[in-house]
Amino acid sequence: MLNKTNFHYPAMLRVTGKNCVIIGGGAVAARKLATLLNAEANVTVVAPLFCDEVQKLASAQGCTLIKDYYKPEYLQNAFVVIAATDNKAVNRQISEAAPCLVNNITEPELSNFTVPSAISEGDITIALATGGMPAFTRLLKKQLEHILTPELADFNSFLLLQREAVKNIESTPQERTQFWRSVLKQDLLNLVIAGKAAQAKEKVLDAVNSFRTQSQNRPR
Numbered sequence: 001m002l003n004k005t006n007f008h009y010p011a012m013l014r015v016t017g018k019n020c021v022i023i024g025g026g027a028v029a030a031r032k033l034a035t036l037l038n039a040e041a042n043v044t045v046v047a048p049l050f051c052d053e054v055q056k057l058a059s060a061q062g063c064t065l066i067k068d069y070y071k072p073e074y075l076q077n078a079f080v081v082i083a084a085t086d087n088k089a090v091n092r093q094i095s096e097a098a099p100c101l102v103n104n105i106t107e108p109e110l111s112n113f114t115v116p117s118a119i120s121e122g123d124i125t126i127a128l129a130t131g132g133m134p135a136f137t138r139l140l141k142k143q144l145e146h147i148l149t150p151e152l153a154d155f156n157s158f159l160l161l162q163r164e165a166v167k168n169i170e171s172t173p174q175e176r177t178q179f180w181r182s183v184l185k186q187d188l189l190n191l192v193i194a195g196k197a198a199q200a201k202e203k204v205l206d207a208v209n210s211f212r213t214q215s216q217n218r219p220r
């Protein structure tokens with residue numbers, strides 16, 4: 001049997017438009033529904049009874065609610081399945097029947113993935129897991145929320161654009177790696193944190209321009 005804590009391969013999933021099925025409609029199902037809907041998944045929730053939060057999310061963000069007990073047919077064509085009933089035996093059946101990514105909320109060891117705690121700001125995401133100590137995960141997340149500011153996310157958006165510009169400069173992947181490592185140093189981060197993002201951006205633009213000039217002058 002799988003160890004309860006051996007979830008050692010972090011990954012970010014693209015669930016946009018993908019069929020994701022949650023069996024169970026209680027408090028935990030509502031939490032998993034919220035994150036799947038935020039990730040723009042196409043979600044179906046199956047349960048005889050839906051809690052207020054699930055109903056609220058369904059009408060605010062749109063998902064399919066099927067008022068029924070679990071049946072294997074509900075797993076057809078699913079990319080992600082969450083076994084989120086309060087019945088261990090049912091969740092176990094779901095875990096066994098799901099030929100895809102499956103998360104079991106009552107017996108994590110029957111899952112092939114676990115849901116980390118996550119904070120996002122713009123395109124930056126910090127995902128966090130503790131190997132099954134969720135209340136501590138929640139506390140650590142609060143600590144990290146202070147670090148992940150809108151200013152950092154804005155600076156990251158700027159960098160993403162510059163990265164595309166740098167890719168269009170004739171250079172080798174090694175040269176680009178070397179370039180970004182030399183530009184993205186602690187002093188630059190300190191400027192952004194100190195509220196001087198404009199200065200930091202200026203420095204990056206200067207560096208990109210001299211990389212371009214160097215590339216043009218380099219014999220190939």
Ligand SMILES: C[C@@]1(CC(=O)O)C2=NC(=C\c3[nH]c(c(CCC(=O)O)c3CC(=O)O)Cc3[nH]c(c(CC(=O)O)c3CCC(=O)O)/C=C3\N/C(=C\2)[C@@H](CCC(=O)O)[C@]3(C)CC(=O)O)/[C@H]1CCC(=O)O
Nearest residue numbers: 031105108114115116117129130131132133134135137138
């Ligand atoms: C991160 C988060 C994401 C989410 O679920 O959305 C999440 N649990 C959260 C909260 C939370 N969960 C529980 C409590 C009550 C306190 C407590 O019991 O400890 C609290 C705290 C609260 O609500 O304050 C109870 C609980 N959790 C699990 C079991 C079953 C078991 O352990 O056997 C039981 C029932 C135990 C029982 O019956 O007694 C199992 C798992 N919960 C995980 C994730 C995975 C491990 C992630 C990691 O390694 O950190 C894992 C392994 C599987 C999974 O679900 O993927 C979310 C944080 C939200 C946030 O970010 O603030």
Ligand SMILES: NC(=O)c1ccc[n+]([C@@H]2O[C@H](COP(=O)([O-])OP(=O)(O)OC[C@H]3O[C@@H](n4cnc5c(N)ncnc54)[C@H](O)[C@@H]3O)[C@@H](O)[C@H]2O)c1
Nearest residue numbers: 024025026027028029046047048049069070085086090105
């Ligand atoms: N993984 C986690 O993060 C986590 C967190 C807290 C609790 N838990 C565990 O998860 C269990 C559920 O917690 P909850 O707060 O969501 O419970 P809940 O009582 O709020 O919800 C249970 C839901 O399961 C549905 N259900 C029951 N039998 C079903 C079936 N055969 N088919 C479809 N739906 C069915 C119910 O209608 C209800 O909607 C708890 O018993 C606890 O052990 C896990």
